[in-house]
Amino acid sequence: MTLPQQDSFAVQTQNLRKVFGSKVAVRGLTLTVRPGEIFGFLGPNGAGKSTSIKMLLGLAKPTAGEAFVLGSPSGDVEIRRKIGFLPENFRFYEWLTPAELLHLHGRLCGVPDAVLSKRVPALIDLVGLTPHIDKRLQNFSKGMMQRAGLAQALIHEPEIIFLDEPTSGLDPLGRRMVRDIIRAQRDRGATVFLNSHLLSEIEITCDQVVFIREGEVVTTRDMRVQHEETIRVEVRARKVSPECVAGLSRWGSNVQVDEDLLTFTTPQRQLLPDILRFLVGSGAEVYQFTPQRLSLEELFMNIMGEDRGF
């Protein structure tokens, strides 16, 4: 089935698939990213995240399926003028200074020299490399290289920016800088496609996240909406019978008992009074009943399972 070209989406894929020999890296990725949003792309190691990004950027050819970026087929050369990309573990010719690096990438993107002469120092300042402006990349730490890589991804003021592990190697101040830059890009109207292992960063930065496993979307979550379907409940109680524990499965999942601590997750807030009545009715002596919203990390663990090697 041919995907209708959608200008209204920054990214749109339909059953995107990539096979290396007998190994299926991406099974059938279907997702949409709206313009101007910060999109989090989550999944355990080997879930096909990097391969998916490579297909979106034209670095790898899909075995099957379709993908559009800013309304053009992925890999289209001209549309790359509007795309910025920070690869994971950014590396480049080590004898360049950060200014030379940015001038080179700006020229490759067709940015006039007059514009670059103003934009380059501003970007170097933005990523905090002004004190190192005369150093060569060979003297840069991993975190400084990431900063330089981030600057090259922004040099042509792209409409969409793909960031693959942008906070890798950065200290807390550097992570905050990246977060601020990402938000500034969204405020400018750009779309940010973010792949990161730092779920706490994703949680406070992204507008929408998708969880993928084995190259397929498992679930999508709009971070701007208060979700009530995932509530973790901690109960301190005595005299909790095995029948009571078994009975909790009617309202929730992931039921665990550790001495007097009982935890489980439940999909709806309005079930909480019924659950409490059930516990008391089954003879449990309840001292504490605390419903908590699941963090993204807990949600991730629930969806992916704790043994997935994340």
Add this chain to the structure above:
Amino acid sequence: MGVWIMAGITFREAARKKILWTALLAGVAFLLVFGIGLRFQVGDFRNSAVPPFLRYQVISAMLMIGLYTVDLLAVVMTTLTSVDTISGEITSGTIHAIATKPLPRWQILIGKWLGFVAMAAAYVAIMFWGTIAEGYWIGGVMAQHPVRGALLVFLECIIALSVTFMFGTWFSTLSSGVITLGLLGVAFLGGWLEQMSGFTEGSRLAMVGIISSLIMPSEAVWRRAAFEMESPLSGSLQFSPFADISIPSSAMIGYACVYLLIALAIAVYHFGERDL
């Protein structure tokens, strides 16, 4: 535009490689030794009864051996400096930041190729004309057609470069280097076998040499260069190891040019199609 930006950055990248400076140092050492050797030989001849005609032929043969050394240095230097530019940047991920910019992949590859072409041209110019100048100023001899010779040595470098690029789009740095140097070895051996076949009129030996030249025509290009540079008398009298016993035809030079273009076209095609 993208091609020239890539050519410029590749030239600067290549110029920073230790192997280039090692090859240049080796070249300078060679020019020194060659110049000293020529001066000693000329001095010895002054005090001897060797007839001028024979003196000229011996010095000419020395010049040809010098130029052959330059040829070998240039080809090996071109191969070793360029061997990791494609495969190495794919392995390290450096290529990702470039290949996502708005320029077609063929422009990346051709730009890199042109950068190394410029570097090889500079190296050949320095070494080749340095040797020719020493032959003229110290030894008093001049190659018959030095421009043709320089162009053919340059062509040989570009053949090795294109083959290195072609394998670099498929294999790792080490593998593509080993394969290219192996092919140059086959060409070297085949070229000398073909030369030897001229003494015995052994058609089977000549056939081995011709097949080797078809597999990798670099050495055949050198033997044509030698033919163009040697004086006709020196060649026919077989004073030098490159005497015109078995001369590669113009068709073989044409084949070498087509071979180069096909290797480059395969490199462009495969680099454009492969995952990075």
